[in-house]
Amino acid sequence: MLFKQQAWLRQKLLVLGSLAVGSLLYLVARVGSLDRLQPICPIEGRFGARGQAEFPLRALQFKRGLLHEFRKGNSSKEQVHLQDLVQQLPKAIIIGVRKGGTRALLEMLNLHPAVVKASQEIHFFDNDENYAKGIEWYRKKMPFSYPQQITIEKSPAYFITEEVPERIYKMNSSIKLLIIVREPTTRAISDYTQVLEGKERKNKTYYKFEKLAIDPNTCEVNTKYKAVRTSIYTKHLERWLKYFPIEQFHIVDGDRLITEPLPELQLVEKFLNLPPRISQYNLYFNATRGFYCLRFNIIFNKCLAGSKGRIHPEVDPSVITKLRKFFHPFNQKFYQITGRTLNWP
Numbered sequence: 300m301l302f303k304q305q306a307w308l309r310q311k312l313l314v315l316g317s318l319a320v321g322s323l324l325y326l327v328a329r330v331g332s333l334d335r336l337q338p339i340c341p342i343e344g345r346f347g348a349r350g351q352a353e354f355p356l357r358a359l360q361f362k363r364g365l366l367h368e369f370r371k372g373n374s375s376k377e378q379v380h381l382q383d384l385v386q387q388l389p390k391a392i393i394i395g396v397r398k399g400g401t402r403a404l405l406e407m408l409n410l411h412p413a414v415v416k417a418s419q420e421i422h423f424f425d426n427d428e429n430y431a432k433g434i435e436w437y438r439k440k441m442p443f444s445y446p447q448q449i450t451i452e453k454s455p456a457y458f459i460t461e462e463v464p465e466r467i468y469k470m471n472s473s474i475k476l477l478i479i480v481r482e483p484t485t486r487a488i489s490d491y492t493q494v495l496e497g498k499e500r501k502n503k504t505y506y507k508f509e510k511l512a513i514d515p516n517t518c519e520v521n522t523k524y525k526a527v528r529t530s531i532y533t534k535h536l537e538r539w540l541k542y543f544p545i546e547q548f549h550i551v552d553g554d555r556l557i558t559e560p561l562p563e564l565q566l567v568e569k570f571l572n573l574p575p576r577i578s579q580y581n582l583y584f585n586a587t588r589g590f591y592c593l594r595f596n597i598i599f600n601k602c603l604a605g606s607k608g609r610i611h612p613e614v615d616p617s618v619i620t621k622l623r624k625f626f627h628p629f630n631q632k633f634y635q636i637t638g639r640t641l642n643w644p
């Protein structure tokens with residue numbers, strides 16, 4: 300009898316204990332997110348039709364949680380507020396560059412309560428089949444957001460695809476364009492590494508980087524190799540400048556985003572006319588990954604997928620030197636056009 304009573308008591312204590320821990324965790328998570336979202340700052344002009352628009356506290360606080368509940372569609376009281384949610388065309392696009400750190404940039408910007416990311420690469424403007432489906436198809440691919448928030452998508456192929464600038468211009472001639480670049484030779488090797496991994500997964504062999512990057516007949520840099528061509532940033536940018544003034548672009552230093560993300564993100568906040576909300580609290584260095592990871596609150600944090608931050612194969616130093624020499628004049632032109640000097644060799 301006594302044994303039975305003890306077991307019953309133990310069970311009760313266990314249930315009460317779980318409830319207490321659960322509530323505590325919930326409170327901590329909530330306080331964590333509110334702490335980040337509390338002071339409401341005005342957002343300057345360009346995005347809101349009414350100029351200085353205040354962010355409603357609700358829109359900021361419930362950015363993530365309510366979207367989830369919206370889909371579940373449970374309480375009618377919440378539905379009233381949630382009806383404000385809309386699928387908006389992007390006000391800013393990360394147009395490239397492939398392997399520049401486009402995913403990291405999008406995920407980090409999404410820490411900002413006024414930013415809502417399109418999770419997938421939509422490939423609307425660079426894919427003729429998708430483009431033929433029309434702008435409504437594109438809009439329907441966007442996540443739900445409040446009108447005061449801005450949607451951002453990233454499709455790195457946009458930067459190098461000929462038709463894209465005109466197509467984006469036709470959608471919104473005053474859109475903001477983000478380009479994240481890395482030192483061109485490193486980016487080209489990263490690009491190669493991604494392709495190599497794909498080949499290896501299919502049990503295929505592939506050429507060495509040196510063989511692709513250097514023309515064996517001339518011993519010069521092989522500009523027909525896509526990974527090299529993509530890294531000639533100025534050539535691609537010049538095509539975009541036929542449609543958009545340079546003021547509509549912001550260059551993100553992808554190498555610095557790896558080592559010191561906050562100042563880069565603060566520059567983007569400024570460019571997007573967003574109140575500064577991303578803080579050091581939201582970014583922590585994960586020694587195992589060797590990269591910064593994202594902290595939403597005391598409980599929720601995440602690192603990028605393992606496909607980001609691959610180990611690059613070793614490349615012949617003389618090939619690296621040759622490539623760096625090749626890119627040098629293009630880099631100078633890129634600095635001159637963009638007004639952003641990067642410390643590339």
Ligand code: A3P
Nearest residue numbers: 398399400401402403489590591603607608609
């Ligand atoms: P590597 O895999 O060559 O290291 P993209 O998202 O455009 O494909 O870019 C991938 C690159 O983002 C990675 O290239 C990695 O270096 C870089 N990167 C920047 N910040 C990162 C982060 N916090 N976590 C993982 N990768 C990051």
